[in-house]
Amino acid sequence: MPAWLSNLLPILLLLTAVAVVLGRLPKVDVGHSDGFRRRRVLNWLPLGLMYAFLYMGRYNLEVAKNAFSTIAGPTGAPVMGNADFGLIFGVGTVVYGFSFIINGPLTDRFGGRLSILLGGAGTIVANVLMGLSSLTLLHKGPGYEFVANNFVVLLTGLYAFNMYFQSFGAVSIVKVNAAWFHVRERGVFGAIFGILISLGLYFAFDWSRIVLNAFSSDTAPGEGIPWVFFVPAVLLGIFWVLDFFLVRDTPGEAGQRDFDTGDASSGDTGPRLPVAQVFKKMLTNPVVVTIALIEFCSGFLRQAIMQWFRTFAKQTDGVLGLTQSFVYENWGLLLCIAGILGGVIAGVISDHVFKSRRGPVAVLLYGIMLVGAIVLTFAYAGPAVGALVVVMSMAVIGVHGMLSGTASMDFGGKKNVGVAVGIIDGFVYLGTATMSLTYAFTLPKEQLLDGKLVGPATDPSNWISWPVAMIPVALIGMLLAFRVWSAYPEPKKRA
Numbered sequence: 001m002p003a004w005l006s007n008l009l010p011i012l013l014l015l016t017a018v019a020v021v022l023g024r025l026p027k028v029d030v031g032h033s034d035g036f037r038r039r040r041v042l043n044w045l046p047l048g049l050m051y052a053f054l055y056m057g058r059y060n061l062e063v064a065k066n067a068f069s070t071i072a073g074p075t076g077a078p079v080m081g082n083a084d085f086g087l088i089f090g091v092g093t094v095v096y097g098f099s100f101i102i103n104g105p106l107t108d109r110f111g112g113r114l115s116i117l118l119g120g121a122g123t124i125v126a127n128v129l130m131g132l133s134s135l136t137l138l139h140k141g142p143g144y145e146f147v148a149n150n151f152v153v154l155l156t157g158l159y160a161f162n163m164y165f166q167s168f169g170a171v172s173i174v175k176v177n178a179a180w181f182h183v184r185e186r187g188v189f190g191a192i193f194g195i196l197i198s199l200g201l202y203f204a205f206d207w208s209r210i211v212l213n214a215f216s217s218d219t220a221p222g223e224g225i226p227w228v229f230f231v232p233a234v235l236l237g238i239f240w241v242l243d244f245f246l247v248r249d250t251p252g253e254a255g256q257r258d259f260d261t262g263d264a265s266s267g268d269t270g271p272r273l274p275v276a277q278v279f280k281k282m283l284t285n286p287v288v289v290t291i292a293l294i295e296f297c298s299g300f301l302r303q304a305i306m307q308w309f310r311t312f313a314k315q316t317d318g319v320l321g322l323t324q325s326f327v328y329e330n331w332g333l334l335l336c337i338a339g340i341l342g343g344v345i346a347g348v349i350s351d352h353v354f355k356s357r358r359g360p361v362a363v364l365l366y367g368i369m370l371v372g373a374i375v376l377t378f379a380y381a382g383p384a385v386g387a388l389v390v391v392m393s394m395a396v397i398g399v400h401g402m403l404s405g406t407a408s409m410d411f412g413g414k415k416n417v418g419v420a421v422g423i424i425d426g427f428v429y430l431g432t433a434t435m436s437l438t439y440a441f442t443l444p445k446e447q448l449l450d451g452k453l454v455g456p457a458t459d460p461s462n463w464i465s466w467p468v469a470m471i472p473v474a475l476i477g478m479l480l481a482f483r484v485w486s487a488y489p490e491p492k493k494r495a
Contacts, residue, residue: 010333011199011202011333011337011340015195015340030182030184030185030259030262031259032259035256036251036256036257039251039254039255040180040251042246043180043246043247043248043254044173044177044180046239046242046243046246046247047112047116047172047173047177047247048173048193049196049199049239050116050120050236050239050242050243051116051169051170051173051196051200052197052203053203053232053235053239054119054123054166054169054200054236055197055199055200055201055203056200056203056204056207056208056231056232056235057123057124057126057127057162057166057232057233057236058123058162058166058204059201059204059205059208059306059307060127060204060208060228060229060232061085061089061130062085062204062205062306062307062310062311063204063205063208063209063212064080064134064208064212064225064228064229065080065085065311066311066314067212067216067221067224067225067228068080068222068225069081069082069453070221070222070453071137071138071222074148074149077447079137079148079151079152080151080152080155081445081446082311082439082440082443082444082445082446083441083443083445085311085440086436086437086439086440086441086443087152087156087436087437087440088152088155088156088159089159089303089307089432089436090433090436090440091159091433092156092159092162093163093303093429093430093432093436094429094433095160095163095164095167096163096164096166096167096426096429097427097428097429097430097432097433098426099163099164099167099426100167100426101422101426103115103167103168103171103418103422104171104418104419104420104421104422104423104426105278105418105419105422106418107168107171107172107175107418107422108175108278108416108419109418111175111176111249112171112172112173112174112175112176112247112249112418113172113176113247113248113249115168115171115172115175116168116172116173116247117240117243117244118168119165119166119167119168119172120236120239120240120243121165122161122162122165122166122168123162123165123166123232124233124236124237125161125165126158126159126161126162126165127162127229127232127236128229128230128233129161130155130158130159130229131226131228131229131230133147133151133154133155133158134225134226134229135226137151138222138223138226163429167425167429170425171418171421171422171425173193173196174193174404174418174421175249175417175418175421176247176248176249178261178417179249179250179258179261180250180251181261182261183261183262183356183410184262184351185351186351186356186406186410191343191344191346191347191348191401192347193343193401193404193406194342194344194346194347194397194398194400194401194402195339195340195344197339197343197397197401198335198336198337198338198339198340198397199336201306201336201397202332202333202335202336203232204332205306205310205331205332205335206330206331206333206336207231207332208228208231209332211224211227212224212225212227212228214227278416279419279423281416282419282420282423285411287411287487288411288423288424290483290484291403291411291424291484292423292424293480294362294403294477294480294481294484295400295403295404295424295427295428295431296427296428296430296431297366297431297473297474297480298396298399298404298431298477299428299429299430299431299432299434299435300431300432300434300435300470301373301392301431301435301470301473301474301477302393302396302397302428302432303432303435303436304435304469304470305389305392305393305396306335306393307435307436308439308466309331309385309386309389310331312380312460312466313328315446315453315457315458316381316457316458316460316463318458319458319459320381320460322385322386325383325386326386327387327389327390328386334390334393335393335397338391338393338394338397339393339394339398339401341398342365342393342394342395342396342398342399343397343398343402345398346365346398346399346401347401347402347406349361349364350402350406356410356488357488358402358403358410358484358487359481359482359484359485359486359487360485361398362402362403362477362484363481363482363485365395365396365398365399365402366395366399366474366478366481368394368395369392369395369399369470369474369477370471370474370475370478372388372391372392372395373392373467373470373471373473373474374471375388376388376392376467376470377464377467377468380460380466380467381463399481400428404421404424404425404428410488411487431473435469438465438469439465439469442465442469443457443462443463443465443466444456444457444462444463445457
């Protein structure tokens with residue numbers, strides 16, 4: 001059985017089990033017909049899978065980085081080291097975060113369907129250009145000297161371009177689904193959102209690594225790097241076509257009945273407010289602002305785990321031997337499973353235990369992250385590190401899906417959800433940028449000697465800043481989550 005299929009099989013079995021469990025839960029009856037539910041699946045499934053492949057075209061950089069770190073540049077240093085990756089990823093995430101100032105209002109005005117098509121097209125172009133740059137570097141093609149001497153600057157610019165168009169993804173999927181899901185059933189959508197994120201992580205980390213290995217060899221270990229960028233571009237192109245023909249912004253546009261979603265826009269029949277007024281409305285809403293600050297913490301913690309665990313394991317392998325562990329070998333698979341479980345647990349508890357309130361779930365999951373970060377500080381250089389980071393990933397993906405994917409709809413309302421999710425997800429990536437820059441300055445530097453990694457980065461004790469930096473962020477996130485424990489959207493009229 002091919003490696004990718006053997007890894008995908010557990011995920012398919014888990015998704016089947018999740019579908020059975022969700023199908024047997026008490027139904028939240030808001031009057032949808034069976035025909036409506038079937039058409040809704042045809043709407044969110046291709047849209048959601050395109051969102052997942054956007055992740056593959058975003059986090060493939062981490063897989064490429066680990067390959068780049070074994071290739072010497074013109075000066076003899078790795079063409080991309082820890083500090084270089086921190087810079088590239090940090091600049092990209094800052095661009096992503098601030099792009100919502102433009103893309104949130106654009107999505108509210110023109111709809112999520114057009115936005116996802118724009119985002120997909122831009123991401124395809126960016127990944128093709130990053131692949132061509134890698135190809136030039138590896139094969140010393142035309143323009144090699146320029147690319148080799150300016151590789152970090154070039155990748156920083158291309159990745160920032162990529163992240164601008166990537167920022168349409170979350171806004172688009174939440175904007176479209178805000179019109180298709182009632183507030184009382186959005187906890188389940190939060191679970192779906194978490195599943196899609198999890199699949200994207202699996203594609204990004206495991207499929208990208210499979211692609212890298214398939215096109216590389218022992219004598220040319222970096223030969224497959226360009227394909228780490230080309231393959232997501234091809235997959236996104238396929239789903240771009242599917243989304244063009246299947247996705248519609250509202251049930252009415254798909255031949256179904258529009259309905260009152262019961263969120264903060266319910267009963268708002270007035271004209272669309274000017275963009276500046278919508279931003280003011282969202283930024284003066286204490287619940288929206290608190291959720292955005294919580295998600296700032298989520299952005300820091302999520303990427304601190306996902307972007308740095310495998311790098312830590314690989315660079316300290318001579319001491320710890322973590323690259324032979326089950327977690328390292330199946331990182332994307334385990335992130336996917338953890339994310340699916342975190343999203344489903346959070347969504348089900350929110351709708352069926354806490355009556356569609358999102359705050360209590362965030363408190364519980366942040367409690368898990370805080371305890372995990374404290375334990376990780378003492379156990380990061382031991383065999384338990386893999387299990388710890390998987391559990392923490394389950395918690396942080398669960399809370400991210402619940403707040404960015406669900407609470408943004410509830411408190412922004414379907415009318416202004418683009419701006420709301422833009423603000424909230426923008427803070428997620430500002431938190432990620434803070435993480436990237438923090439670790440760019442505090443993590444140890446790599447050195448190459450005859451193509452072999454040596455120096456401070458190979459000593460686990462020099463990585464102590466990795467877990468320690470997570471503790472205050474997790475504590476702040478949990479305290480903020482307590483502030484929205486009882487929050488629930490108030491419609492302008494009773495739905």
